Amino acid sequence: MTQLETALAKADENIPAALDRLFELLRIESISTDPAYAEECVKAADWLVAELTDIGFKAERRDTPGHPMVVAHSGGEGRHMLFYGHYDVQPVDPLDLWDRPPFDPAIEDTPKGKVIRARGASDDKGQLMTFIEACRAWKETTGELPGNISILFEGEEESGSPSLIPFLKENADELKADIALVCDTGLWDENTPAISTMLRGLVGEDFTIHAASKDLHSGMYGGPAVNPINVLTRILAGLQDDDYRITLPGFYDGVPEVPAEIKKQWEGLNFDGEAFLNEVGLSKPAGEPAYSALEQIWARPTCDINGIIGGYTGEGFKTVLPAEASAKVSFRLVGTQDPEKISASFRKYVRDNLPEDCSVTFREKDGAGATTLPVEAEEFALARDALSAEWPNEAIFAGCGGSIPIVGHFQEILGMDSVLIGFGQDDDQIHSPNEKYALRSFEKGVRSWVRVLDAL
Amino acid sequence: MTQLETALAKADENIPAALDRLFELLRIESISTDPAYAEECVKAADWLVAELTDIGFKAERRDTPGHPMVVAHSGGEGRHMLFYGHYDVQPVDPLDLWDRPPFDPAIEDTPKGKVIRARGASDDKGQLMTFIEACRAWKETTGELPGNISILFEGEEESGSPSLIPFLKENADELKADIALVCDTGLWDENTPAISTMLRGLVGEDFTIHAASKDLHSGMYGGPAVNPINVLTRILAGLQDDDYRITLPGFYDGVPEVPAEIKKQWEGLNFDGEAFLNEVGLSKPAGEPAYSALEQIWARPTCDINGIIGGYTGEGFKTVLPAEASAKVSFRLVGTQDPEKISASFRKYVRDNLPEDCSVTFREKDGAGATTLPVEAEEFALARDALSAEWPNEAIFAGCGGSIPIVGHFQEILGMDSVLIGFGQDDDQIHSPNEKYALRSFEKGVRSWVRVLDAL
Numbered sequence: 001m002t003q004l005e006t007a008l009a010k011a012d013e014n015i016p017a018a019l020d021r022l023f024e025l026l027r028i029e030s031i032s033t034d035p036a037y038a039e040e041c042v043k044a045a046d047w048l049v050a051e052l053t054d055i056g057f058k059a060e061r062r063d064t065p066g067h068p069m070v071v072a073h074s075g076g077e078g079r080h081m082l083f084y085g086h087y088d089v090q091p092v093d094p095l096d097l098w099d100r101p102p103f104d105p106a107i108e109d110t111p112k113g114k115v116i117r118a119r120g121a122s123d124d125k126g127q128l129m130t131f132i133e134a135c136r137a138w139k140e141t142t143g144e145l146p147g148n149i150s151i152l153f154e155g156e157e158e159s160g161s162p163s164l165i166p167f168l169k170e171n172a173d174e175l176k177a178d179i180a181l182v183c184d185t186g187l188w189d190e191n192t193p194a195i196s197t198m199l200r201g202l203v204g205e206d207f208t209i210h211a212a213s214k215d216l217h218s219g220m221y222g223g224p225a226v227n228p229i230n231v232l233t234r235i236l237a238g239l240q241d242d243d244y245r246i247t248l249p250g251f252y253d254g255v256p257e258v259p260a261e262i263k264k265q266w267e268g269l270n271f272d273g274e275a276f277l278n279e280v281g282l283s284k285p286a287g288e289p290a291y292s293a294l295e296q297i298w299a300r301p302t303c304d305i306n307g308i309i310g311g312y313t314g315e316g317f318k319t320v321l322p323a324e325a326s327a328k329v330s331f332r333l334v335g336t337q338d339p340e341k342i343s344a345s346f347r348k349y350v351r352d353n354l355p356e357d358c359s360v361t362f363r364e365k366d367g368a369g370a371t372t373l374p375v376e377a378e379e380f381a382l383a384r385d386a387l388s389a390e391w392p393n394e395a396i397f398a399g400c401g402g403s404i405p406i407v408g409h410f411q412e413i414l415g416m417d418s419v420l421i422g423f424g425q426d427d428d429q430i431h432s433p434n435e436k437y438a439l440r441s442f443e444k445g446v447r448s449w450v451r452v453l454d455a456l
Numbered sequence: 457m458t459q460l461e462t463a464l465a466k467a468d469e470n471i472p473a474a475l476d477r478l479f480e481l482l483r484i485e486s487i488s489t490d491p492a493y494a495e496e497c498v499k500a501a502d503w504l505v506a507e508l509t510d511i512g513f514k515a516e517r518r519d520t521p522g523h524p525m526v527v528a529h530s531g532g533e534g535r536h537m538l539f540y541g542h543y544d545v546q547p548v549d550p551l552d553l554w555d556r557p558p559f560d561p562a563i564e565d566t567p568k569g570k571v572i573r574a575r576g577a578s579d580d581k582g583q584l585m586t587f588i589e590a591c592r593a594w595k596e597t598t599g600e601l602p603g604n605i606s607i608l609f610e611g612e613e614e615s616g617s618p619s620l621i622p623f624l625k626e627n628a629d630e631l632k633a634d635i636a637l638v639c640d641t642g643l644w645d646e647n648t649p650a651i652s653t654m655l656r657g658l659v660g661e662d663f664t665i666h667a668a669s670k671d672l673h674s675g676m677y678g679g680p681a682v683n684p685i686n687v688l689t690r691i692l693a694g695l696q697d698d699d700y701r702i703t704l705p706g707f708y709d710g711v712p713e714v715p716a717e718i719k720k721q722w723e724g725l726n727f728d729g730e731a732f733l734n735e736v737g738l739s740k741p742a743g744e745p746a747y748s749a750l751e752q753i754w755a756r757p758t759c760d761i762n763g764i765i766g767g768y769t770g771e772g773f774k775t776v777l778p779a780e781a782s783a784k785v786s787f788r789l790v791g792t793q794d795p796e797k798i799s800a801s802f803r804k805y806v807r808d809n810l811p812e813d814c815s816v817t818f819r820e821k822d823g824a825g826a827t828t829l830p831v832e833a834e835e836f837a838l839a840r841d842a843l844s845a846e847w848p849n850e851a852i853f854a855g856c857g858g859s860i861p862i863v864g865h866f867q868e869i870l871g872m873d874s875v876l877i878g879f880g881q882d883d884d885q886i887h888s889p890n891e892k893y894a895l896r897s898f899e900k901g902v903r904s905w906v907r908v909l910d911a912l
Contacts, residue, residue: 033772091774097670159772200675204773213737214553215888218760219656219858222788223752224729226742229761230696237693240686273680281669282813286682296679304674305685306776307767312784314547316489316615317660317821319786319858320762320887328768330775332678357738365773402675402775431776432671 003141004454011137011446018133018446019107019116021051025087025125026105026118032067032088033159041067041155044087048153055136056145062171064163067155071174074135074145079456082150082177082416084406085128085184086157089120090431097433107439112190112427114439121437123430127183127422128153130442134449146453150177154406157184160204160365161405168413176414179379179456183449184404185422187441188269193387193448194398196420197375198298201333202403203342203367204306207350208326209235210359216321226357228325229310235353236327239303244287246303246331248345254336258299266294269396279427298399302332332401339367368405373417379456383419386451390444421452459597460910467593467902474589474902475563475572477507481543481581482561482574488523488544489615497523497611500543504609511592512601518627520619523611527630530591530601535912538606538633538872540862541584541640542613545576546887553889563895568646568883570895577893579886583639583878584609586898590905602909606633610862613640616660616821617861624869632870635835637908640860641878643897644725649843649904650854652876653831654754657789658859659798659823660762663806664782665691666815672777682813684781685766691809692783695759700743702759702787704801710792714755722750725852735883754855758788788857795823824861829873835912839875842907846900877908 001009030044031037045061045068052059052072059072067088092102100106105118116126138146152175156163168175188194211228212221240246258266273285273293285293291300310325312318331342343365350360374380375397387395400420407418423441424430457465486500487493501517501524508515508528515528523544548558556562561574572582594602608631612619624631644650667684668677696702714722729741729749741749747756766781768774787798799821806816830836831853843851856876863874879897880886 033774034770091768091770093768093770158774202675202775204775206773211738214885216736217858217887218758218762218786218788219658219856220753220882220886221736222758222760222786222857223743223747223756224733224741224749225736225738227760229764230692230759233689233692233761233764236686236689277680277813280672280677280681282667282681284812285680286811286813287679291679293680297676300679302674302678303686304678304683304775304777305689305767306674306774306778307769308685308689308781309765309769311761311763312547312549313763313765313782314490314549317662317784317786318489318546318614318762318887319658319660319760321760322762325764326769328773330674330678330773332674355742356740357733357742400675401678402673426676429670430676431673431774 004451007137007141007450008447010140011134011450014133014137015443018129022116022126022129022442023105025129026120027103029103030088030155031091032156033091038067041088045070045153045155048087051132052151055132055139057151064167066163069155069167070151070153072151074147074149076145076148078148079179080148080150080177081179081181081456082152082175083131083181084152085131086124086154087128088155088158089123089125090158092119094433099434115436116439116442117434117436119435121435122424122428123435124157124184126437126442127424127445130423130445131181131183131449133446134453137446137450138453147456150175164406165409165413168409172414177416180410180416180418182404182406182418182420183422185400185420186424186426188396188398190425191392193391193395193421195380195384195387195395196400197373197397198399199371199404199407200401201337201339201368201370201408202405203331203333203339204328204365205343205346206328206363206365208324208361209354210324210361211357212321212323214323218319218321221321225321226355227321228358229322231355231358232310232325232327235350236305236329238353243289246301248342248349250341250345251301253341254338255301256335258295266298269294276426297401299334301334301337303329305329332403334370337370339369343367368403368408371407371411373407377417379419382455383421383452386455387421387448390448390451421448423448460907463593463597463906464903466596467590467906468899470589470593471899474585478572478582478585478898479561481585482576483559485559486544486611487547488612489547494523497544501526501609501611504543507588508607511588511595513607518623520623522619525611525623526607526609528607530603530605532601532604534603535635536604536606536633537635537637537912538608538631539587539637539639540608541587542580542610543584544611544614545579545581546614548575550889555890571892572895572898573890573892575891577891578880578884579891580613580640582893582898583880583901586879586901587639587905589902590909593902593906594909603912606631620862621865621869624865628870633872636866636872636874638860638862638874638876639878641856641876642880642882644852644854646881647848649847649851649877651836651840651843651851652856653829653853654855655827655860655863656857657793657795657824657826657864658861659787659789659795659802660784660821661799661802662784662819662821664780664817665810666780666817667813668777668779670779674775674777677777681777682811683777684814685778687811687814688764688766688781688783691806692761692785694809699745702757704798704805706797706801707757709797710794711757712791714751722754725750732882753857755790757790757793759785761785788859790826793826795825799823824859824864827863827867829863833873835875838911839877839908842911843877843904846904846907877904879904
C-alpha cells in the first residue's frame, strides 16, 4: 500500500467523525451580512482555529474591523500553498421555504443520493472542511501535515469582504505563496471534476431614489407629485434594450468574444442549456439571443436587479405615493471590464435620468473585475491529473459565472494565481432555501484533496 | 336666540366632552386591511353603536363576512338623509416616522394652530364624529334628533369595501334615502369650505410575476435565467410614455376635456400648484405637461405604482435571482372611464409582455368609476349656503382627486346622490405617519353640520 493509498483509506475511515465535525461548524449561524450575527462569526472563527490547532497547524484568529480572519501555517518544506475558504454564510430568508431549520444540519436521503442539508453545507463550510479533513488524513498517515501549507479563512465573503484587501496588504509577506488553492466552486457534473479558470467579476449597486418629503395619498397628489417607484422602474427598465444588451455607455469596453478554440471545447461539453434551466422550473435561455446558455454564464456580462422595494408591500392595498424607493442591482463582468468605470457609468446614467424633484443616494459597494487564470502553469496540470484519478471522468478547465473576488485580490496584491477546485453541484441551492451538499461531494472531495496535496 | 343659535352654542359648549369621546374612538386600532386587527374593528363598531344609542338613535351593529357595519335610524319626519362615514383606518407603517404612538391621540400646538394627532383623526373618525356631535347638540337643544336621519358606518373603506355592495343590495329598502351626506373630504383652504362634486375613480391591481421555481444565485444562473424583477420593471415602465400618457389600449376612452366654464371657475381659485407641492418637498408638477396641477388632480387619470417588492431587500447585498416579484399599481379614473375595461386592458398588457417562462398571478381588487354629482339639485344649494354662513369665505363646488367609491355605489344601488362635505386639510397626512385633524376643523365641522341639518 502506497502512502497515498493509506491516506485515502484513512480519509474514508474518518468520514463519520468528519461529518460530526462539519455539523458542529454548520450549527454556527455565521451570517456575515447581518450585524445581528457578528458573535456567531467569531464563534465560527474560533471553532476553526481549534480544529486546525488540533491537527498540528499553528493557527490564530486575527480580528479585523469586520468579522475575523483565521490564519494557519503548517511550517513544512517545499512548494508553498495558501488554501482559502470562507466560514460565513448567506442569510436564510425566506425561512418558511426551508424544509428544516437551516442551522440544524442533517443527512437526508434524496432521489439523487444522500445529501448534507444546511445553510453553508455547500457554500462554503462543507467545501473548506474537505481540505481540512484531507490534511488530517495525511497527518494521521505520515505523522506530519502534507507540505508547506498556509490557510486563510475569511468571514465576510458573502458581504463584500470589506476587511480583506487591507488584511492582505498588511500581511502580504506572511500570506504570499507559490500558488493559492481555493475551494468555493463546483463539479462540472456529478462524475466530472472541474478547475475553474475564467471567473466573472461583479459590480453591485444599492441605491435609493427620493422624492417627496413624506408618503403622500395618491388621491390628493396623484398626477402632479412625482412617484419614486415609477421613476425607479423607468430607470431600471432602461438598463437593457430589447435584446438584453446593456445600454450603459462604455459597458462593453473590454468584453472579448470567446476564442474559437475555447468555444469549440465548450461545445464539446454538450451542455444542455434547456435541461439546466428545467431543473429550476425554466425552459429557455432568456438572455442575449446570440449566445448559448453556457456562453451567457461563462463569457457574457449581465445586469440583474437583485432586490427592489418601495411603498406599501403588506397585505391589501394602500394608495400611497411613497417618499422613496430602493433597488439593488448587480452587473456580472467578463474580460477586462473595469468595475470602477462601470459603477461610474451606472451612477451617471441614474443621475441623468432623474426627473426634477428627485434625488438619489448610493450606498458604498465594492466591485471586482473578472479573472482569467494561466492554465499552462504546472500546478494546473498536476491538479487536473490528480482530480482525474479520483473521479470517473477526466477533469476539465471550466468557466464560472460567479465572482470569486479573492482570486483577483490574490493576483493583484500577492502576485499569486489560484487553482480553483470545488465539489459543489448546480442544484446545491446555495443562497437559497434548502441548501445542500452531496455526501458524495464531501467524501470524494476529501479524497480529491488528499490526491492534489500529494501531487503538489 | 333662535333654535339654530342655541344648537350652535350647545355644540361649542360640548367640545371638551366631544373630544374625550373622539379620543376614545381614536384609541381603537381599527386597521381594516390587516386581519390581525379584526377585533379592533368590531370594538370600534360597538363603540359607535353605544354612542348613537346614547343620543337617541336606534342603532345596531350588523355583521358581514368582513368587518361589521353600523346602521342607525332617528325615525323622524321629513327629508330622509343617510349619513355615511367609516370607522376603519389605514395601516400605520412606517411606525418609526411617527412622532407619537398613532393610537394615543393628543392635542398638539403647531405653528398653524392646535391639532388632534392620531391615526384616523382626519380619515375618517374625526370627520364622522363632527356629524354625531351635531346630532347631539340638536338633541340637547330640542329634545329630538334633527329630522329623518339614517346612519351607515362601514369598517372596510381602507381595504376595498368587499362587504359594502352586497350589504347595500340586501338592505336597499332600509338605506335608500332622499340624499346621502358623506363626510370624508376636505376644505378648499382653511377659510373656504367645499362640496366635492367630481370624484376620481380607482382601479387597483396587485400582482406577482413568477419565474424560476426557487431563488437562484446570479453567479450560477445570471444570463440565461429570466429575472422576474427585471421583467416587472420593464412592464411597469411601459405603462407610461415620456409625456406621462398612459399607454394601455383604450385607457383614455371616456376621459372628457374639462368644459371651458368649469376650467375658468377653477382658474379663479388661484390654486398655486408649486406652493401645494412645496408643502411636501416638491417643486414642480410632474404629470402630463399640458395640464395644470389642479387639472391633473381633479380631471386627469393617473397611473401610480403604490408598492413594489422582490428579491433581497435587507441590509447588505445578496446576488439572488428571485423566484418572483410583486407590485401594486393603481389608476385614478375620470369621466366615464370603465374600471372593468381598464383592468382587463392592464391584465392583457401584462400577459402580452411576459417573456417565456414567466407567469403572472393577479389578486382580486375592486374598482370604481369616477363620479359627477348634480350640483343643480336643491340639497347642494342649501348645503352650500349653510356652509357659507359658518366659514369666512363662501363654499365652493370642487373636484376631488381621490375616489370615494361609496358615492358611485349609492348612485348605482340606491339611486341616491351624495352631498360631500368635509373639513380635512391637504396637510392632514392621511395615509401617512403623523396624521392630524385641525382642532378648528373639528369645532367648526360640528357647527357646520348643525347648520346643514337645519337647512335640510
